[in-house]
Amino acid sequence: MDTFKRLKDFYWPYKKYFYWSILTLILVSGITVVYPMVLQYTIDEIIIKGEYSTVPYVAIGFILLMIIKGAATYTHQFYGDLFGIRSVYELRESLYEKLQFLPFDYYDNAKTGDLMSRLTADVEGFRFFLSFGFSQLINFVLIIGFSLSVMFFYSIPLALITLCMMPFLAIVVYKFDKEVHPAFRGIRKSMANLNTKVQENISGINTVKSLSREDFEINKFDTSNEDYKSQYLNTSHIWAKYFPVMELIGNLSVVLLLAYGGYLVIQGNLSAGELVAFFSLVWYIMGPIMNLGFIMNTFSQSKASGERLLEVLDEPLEMEGKDRELEMVRFHGEVTFENVTHRYKNEKKEALNDISFTAKPGQTIGLIGATGSGKTSITQLLSRFYNPESGTIAIDGKPLEDYSLRTIRKNIGTVLQESFLFSSTIKDNISYGNPYAEMDDIIDAAKRAQAHDFIMELPDGYDTILGERGLGLSGGQKQRISIARAILIDPTILILDDATSAVDMETEFRIQKALKEVMNDRTTFIIAHRISSLKHADEILVLSNGKVIERGTHEELIHEESGAYRKIYDIQYQDKDKVFQMNGQGV
Numbered sequence: 001m002d003t004f005k006r007l008k009d010f011y012w013p014y015k016k017y018f019y020w021s022i023l024t025l026i027l028v029s030g031i032t033v034v035y036p037m038v039l040q041y042t043i044d045e046i047i048i049k050g051e052y053s054t055v056p057y058v059a060i061g062f063i064l065l066m067i068i069k070g071a072a073t074y075t076h077q078f079y080g081d082l083f084g085i086r087s088v089y090e091l092r093e094s095l096y097e098k099l100q101f102l103p104f105d106y107y108d109n110a111k112t113g114d115l116m117s118r119l120t121a122d123v124e125g126f127r128f129f130l131s132f133g134f135s136q137l138i139n140f141v142l143i144i145g146f147s148l149s150v151m152f153f154y155s156i157p158l159a160l161i162t163l164c165m166m167p168f169l170a171i172v173v174y175k176f177d178k179e180v181h182p183a184f185r186g187i188r189k190s191m192a193n194l195n196t197k198v199q200e201n202i203s204g205i206n207t208v209k210s211l212s213r214e215d216f217e218i219n220k221f222d223t224s225n226e227d228y229k230s231q232y233l234n235t236s237h238i239w240a241k242y243f244p245v246m247e248l249i250g251n252l253s254v255v256l257l258l259a260y261g262g263y264l265v266i267q268g269n270l271s272a273g274e275l276v277a278f279f280s281l282v283w284y285i286m287g288p289i290m291n292l293g294f295i296m297n298t299f300s301q302s303k304a305s306g307e308r309l310l311e312v313l314d315e316p317l318e319m320e321g322k323d324r325e326l327e328m329v330r331f332h333g334e335v336t337f338e339n340v341t342h343r344y345k346n347e348k349k350e351a352l353n354d355i356s357f358t359a360k361p362g363q364t365i366g367l368i369g370a371t372g373s374g375k376t377s378i379t380q381l382l383s384r385f386y387n388p389e390s391g392t393i394a395i396d397g398k399p400l401e402d403y404s405l406r407t408i409r410k411n412i413g414t415v416l417q418e419s420f421l422f423s424s425t426i427k428d429n430i431s432y433g434n435p436y437a438e439m440d441d442i443i444d445a446a447k448r449a450q451a452h453d454f455i456m457e458l459p460d461g462y463d464t465i466l467g468e469r470g471l472g473l474s475g476g477q478k479q480r481i482s483i484a485r486a487i488l489i490d491p492t493i494l495i496l497d498d499a500t501s502a503v504d505m506e507t508e509f510r511i512q513k514a515l516k517e518v519m520n521d522r523t524t525f526i527i528a529h530r531i532s533s534l535k536h537a538d539e540i541l542v543l544s545n546g547k548v549i550e551r552g553t554h555e556e557l558i559h560e561e562s563g564a565y566r567k568i569y570d571i572q573y574q575d576k577d578k579v580f581q582m583n584g585q586g587v
């Protein structure tokens with residue numbers, strides 16, 4: 001029950017719908033047990049005594065009861081659904097909001113399909129119990145309570161005999177729940193896994209096709225599908241094992257009732273009408289008992305779903321600054337790293353080790369080094385995507401923790417090697433970081449990013465809708481859209497992460513031109529593998545295994561004969577010389 005208690009804030013504000021649903025349910029259940037009483041009256045008072053003149057009154061009374069029951073059932077159903085739907089609306093919103101503010105640490109290990117499944121199937125599982133299971137559980141208690149009251153009213157010994165079987169039933173139901181709950185959790189997990197497989201496959205379909213790995217993917221899916229199937233079969237097995245036992249217990253109650261009840265009628269201690277009424281009442285008890293498995297089922301499923309939802313809701317949020325300002329601040333752009341060391345969660349090796357440097361406002365810092373040397377990590381710490389293990393990162397002389405995350409991120413513009421574009425219009429994609437931008441500003445940003453001309457050649461210009469992840473544009477075009485996006489937020493600090501690595505020379509030239517425009521007066525960090533991209537930087541940091549092994553300007557570094565930068569330079573420029581020589585020889 002702890003799961004439900006902890007999720008109470010989502011459903012209890014709508015308790016009035018719940019109360020209405022339950023109030024009308026009491027009426028429905030109450031009327032249900034009146035039927036056997038009418039039956040008893042008809043047999044004992046009308047048929048046996050031959051008082052046929054009361055038949056029309058009984059019939060009219062019966063019809064009235066049915067009309068009331070119909071109206072009550074409608075209200076119960078409607079308010080029950082409203083209760084569930086309204087509650088999970090809030091829950092879904094909170095989960096989605098939570099996803100926006102979870103730290104990168106979380107996403108490093110999360111699986112998209114699993115998260116999707118939590119936000120859809122698990123929320124739905126929880127809703128089903130709120131809308132339906134909850135009232136079924138109450139219905140169970142009510143019907144049994146009302147039926148037993150009527151039974152005790154007719155004959156105490158017969159009611160006691162019928163009750164004899166209840167403890168056995170309770171044991172079976174308890175055991176059933178113990179087994180079925182983990183089984184349902186297994187199903188949910190397996191479903192999430194299946195979702196992950198499908199989502200990853202669709203996202204990576206280019207890679208799958210280009211490497212002809214379709215069969216491998218089908219087999220991988222088969223394994224997950226197989227697991228899902230066996231999880232479900234396992235649950236069916238548990239269900240099949242317990243359901244007949246529950247039914248047997250119910251039937252044994254009926255046998256006992258008939259034997260002892262018949263004896264009482266023969267002895268003259270019970271009327272025929274009362275035995276018939278008893279017989280119907282036992283079936284009213286039996287119905288919910290048979291259903292108990294199903295009710296426990298929805299309860300277990302929703303408990304399992306609720307637990308999975310709580311796992312997301314309980315995740316710690318991104319760390320906000322402690323004395324953060326209320327109004328957003330505009331940075332001047334001085335960035336200082338002082339003995340910064342960083343290790344990613346669950347990693348043994350440090351990604352950054354004792355990094356120190358200062359970038360004055362408007363300066364450009366180049367970061368170069370082998371893959372995995374820590375270049376991106378520096379910029380991720382600067383954006384406070386992660387917090388360093390030790391050391392201080394400051395902007396304009398104040399540590400990052402003194403600013404709100406919003407201030408930091410609104411002041412830092414990033415152009416990645418693979419920028420994400422949404423399946424929306426080009427206009428919306430450019431203005432994503434500044435949704436209130438005027439059209440003129442959007443066009444101006446696109447012109448400065450060298451993107452305007454190709455946008456105008458598209459069928460709907462700025463209103464052209466892009467496919468998922470910007471499908472329909474070339475790598476260089478996507479890149480220029482993301483540069484326009486960065487220009488439009490007018491950041492004081494700019495991070496260019498391998499922004500020109502994946503394009504041809506001509507596009508690189510255009511992008512470089514666009515970048516020059518955007519770098520103007522901004523503190524810029526250029527991460528590059530090519531020396532040509534960062535040789536104009538005010539300071540270049542050469543990284544290796546998370547440490548700065550050399551620093552200086554391009555001119556200074558190439559004069560370090562046996563330095564690492566010089567080696568990279570030689571490789572990149574000697575190759576070029578060779579190519580020129582070969583071209584000169586007509587190769």
Ligand SMILES: Nc1ncnc2c1ncn2[C@@H]1O[C@H](COP(=O)(O)OP(=O)(O)OP(=O)(O)O)[C@@H](O)[C@H]1O
Pocket residue numbers: 108344345347351369370371372373374375376377378
């Ligand atoms: N999110 C993460 N979780 C765990 N380890 C990470 C994470 N991101 C990076 N690392 C590790 O930290 C080290 C530095 O990675 P980083 O991405 O900063 O290198 P890089 O120099 O930018 O590499 P590249 O040139 O390939 O982009 C690597 O060993 C990498 O495996």
